[in-house]
Amino acid sequence: MSVQEAPARGPQSSVELYQQVQQFYARQMQLLDSGEVDAWAHTFTEDGVFATNAQPEPTVGRQAMAAGARNAVEYYTAQGIQRRHMLGTVSVTGQEGTTVTVRSYVLLIETPRGGQATILCSATCEDVLELGPDGPAVRQRDVSRDDLV
Template sequence: MRTDPRYWEIQQFYADHMHLLDSGDTAGWAATFTEDGTFVPPPPRPAVSGRGNLAEAAALAAKERAEKGETHRHWHGMVSVRPGEDADSVRVTCYALVFVTPAGGAPRLHQSCVCEDLLVRDGESWLVRHRRVSRDG
């Protein structure tokens, strides 16, 4: 199987994307979605669409983590990049791990998931048009 030539730029996209989220820059993270982008989290949480709603939902989650004194780190690995419907889109499937570290405590694995994204080219970068996250177990 050949590696998609865009593989490394997509890896960089995910590194930047997750650093924005984990650093609390929820507006910056939401800006990495298309204007009408959709995030479908594992149940029971509902799907969220649109940059404003994505930023708001991420900010609320960041506030809850801060109130608990927790740091979350998202890791995307085993990234598989496949062509999308056209030259300016790709389908990405990866494993997503979320680690939680309570203030003064030891890190622990919080969730193990499969993340399925449709990314679209935006100039020199990429944006998430649709994301579905399925939790293992």
């Protein structure tokens, strides 16, 4: 069932929810790619979890996520590499109260200064979002890189 076919639940219609989710992801990815790691980390709940099959253990909590993202941004900046996270094919797969589940695909693109852009990897992203007064926040993110499956 597509999000447009899903019945309205709570205060938002499925179309309004989908638009809110899309805008959230656009903002979240742009914050990370522009190096605004503290603002990016605040798009997760305080105790949010980021798990990926590329790391042995999940990262838990905003502070840990901000620290990891900061290290990555500093490393790639020093290497002269711009990273872009292209998140698409977003599907709101469920909603229960203020909890929304979302599935999407991600391409991670790297462009070295003066060089050619390359796709580093593709992945599937499964999120549990909490809808709050300030908009969505990620409670749980599970990223599965296609090359590591």
